[in-house]
Amino acid sequence: MNLGSTETTADPLCNPFRNFMDLPMFTRFLLATVSLLFTQNTILAVQSPEQPPSRYSEPKFPKERLPMWKQVEEAIQKGLPKTAIEKLETIGQQALDQKAYPEAALALARKIRLQSDIQGGDPAEAILGLSKELQTAPDTMKPALHAILGHWYWSYFQSNRWQFQGRSELADENSQDLKTWSLQRIFREIDRQYSLSLADNESLKATPIQNFDPLLDPGTYPDSYRPTLYDFLAHQAIEFYASGEQAGVVRQDAFEIDAASAALGPTDEFLSWNPKTIDADSPKLKAIKLYQALLAFHAADESPDARLHCDLERIRFVTNNANGEEKAARTLGLLDSFAQKNPKHALSSVARARLAEIHVSQNDLEAAYDAALQGKNAFPDSIGGKLCHNLIESITAKAINVSTERVWNAPAPNIRVRYKNISTIHFRIVDADWIQRLTGQDRWRPDQFNEVDRQELFKKIPIKAWTSNLDPTTDYQEVTHDELAPVDLKPGYYFLLYSLNGQFTPENNQLGACELWVSKLGLILRPRNHFGIPELEDGFRGIEGLVVDNQSGEPIAGANVLCFARNNSNQLPNTPTSRVQTDATGIFRIPKIQNAALILVEHQADRLASQSETYVFDHQASAVNPLNVALFTDRAIYRPGQTIHFKGIATSSDRKTNRYEVVAGMKFTLQLQDPNGQIIENLDVASNDYGSFSGSMTAPRNRGTGTMILSIKDRPFSTAINVEEYKRP
Incomplete structure (x- = not known):
């Protein structure tokens, strides 16, 4: 176990993205009050004075209306949504009169959210309300409202995606009830809203992004990377088109990006590329077209910021979506x-x-x-x-991991060190009291460490200590080093400690520990009544075990066996709850065990404890002739388009009579599911006289890659395969 690590890397950007390849370079966010539409039990999330400041700044309002906006916030914090709505209506009208359309859009969005909250907090009502307001909004204001509405639809889907999975299309395509929409329908509507937001692209290209400061919040990069409202809205749409959820609505003949095409070519080649496809509605194709439009728009810019930023984003998008x-x-x-x-x-x-x-x-x-x-x-x-x-x-x-066998005896076991970027490791062996370690705050079992162990055990005078010099790793790769464990330790319970510094202090260090026993004993445990079949188990309920000499394999008679069972508070005791001895054949039985238990065996100077807890269940007898199907594939990984050959064997079992047999003539429906749980292919099969069946399916070319499931319909039997593009070794 590792107790300390220097492998912690601070992120000075505080960005929320998982890795560098997926780091979008954005300049603006929709304000939290607009974009964070849906929260549990309420639509409007308000920050209390006690909470730390948000990373979103306050909107930039005109001075004459700033007091009114503050009154809105005060009304919301006091739980007076109707008062806030009245203020927002006044703000909205004044903003419209002065053609301050971004501020008017923000006031409208917040008003609709509050109205929906009063009516029960249904996000669908807010979406419907904004849709109605959009019809009468000024044309200059519509692009921002379409973008907000598209974002609200997207947020609604992300909060309720489980309801859309598997929902079929309705004949009534005009229904406005979001609770009846299919995945395809809501994605079409999101696409429509983003497309409408970009409809008047010439006007958007002439609108500096700073004009919409009241509606937007600063992001990671300066505005020069996305200098116009067109840039902002186009990238909002691209973010939707590039989302992984698009795989759930991929059509059979979907457009795919070939890695050998101009999509991954120089900028000039990419701009002149005209992909040929019958899938005109492909999200990937729409994203490609938007990137081409953005690059052409900024080709003659005096500043290269927007063009370079867009080209770098284009490379990232294509890399994440191309095949080849x-x-x-x-x-x-x-x-x-x-x-x-x-x-x-x-x-x-x-x-x-x-x-x-x-x-x-x-x-x-x-x-x-x-x-x-x-x-x-x-x-x-x-x-x-x-x-x-x-x-x-x-x-x-620096990284290090040490492992070794839990029980040391002759011949000496290896201590395996896996490491990189270090050249020296320090070892210590300290003795410990296994029974005393059964109890302790923040320690579930004796081999676990808590803060007290870190402070005390690593300061303990060691029985043995030594330093090992390791071969340097010049290529930053992990290396494995084996060395023999000491052979002159007395029987007992110990910890092997390791450290990167010789003082074993936690500061700027990695500390670790391995539990070990030095013993000639061997312990084999078997819980009885696991299957609840008295006829097969002579009525005994409890833990049965065997104690042997681990050098010769001979059974050991007269060994003391101590059982430490958890109490009703789920705590381990430091005194045994049961004591028995092994018989002449080395076997022991501990009856009436109700909770999980650890076992300790003592014989002469030797001791040994079980590695994990043993459980005894009071299960009912298994059903007669339960069906079991084992599925196999010829490979674990396939490329798109390759044939998946599978085989299955159907068996039944009756544990009570110890009867096992194959099942002939059983019909099954095999299903292949993509990583999103969508059914790709069905195939009907039947088992032969030997209980086996076989067949083949095709790894899809147009469903993305990842882990796919081959399963039997309506039965709990399946196996997983991976579909991946070939990667050059």
């Missing part, structure tokens, strides 16, 4: 070319961070380190430089 053996190599080439062509731009460090991330995924840590170091040195204070810094910290972090 060339994908990794072409992505590496594009990112390297991007960084070399723009060495004086801060985004080159982001490109190098993504380069390094791909090298990490390919386990080429030396190349990853070199790329990250270049990015960090070029722009150390930029976001890309900090991403590169984090990667370097991860690659060069």
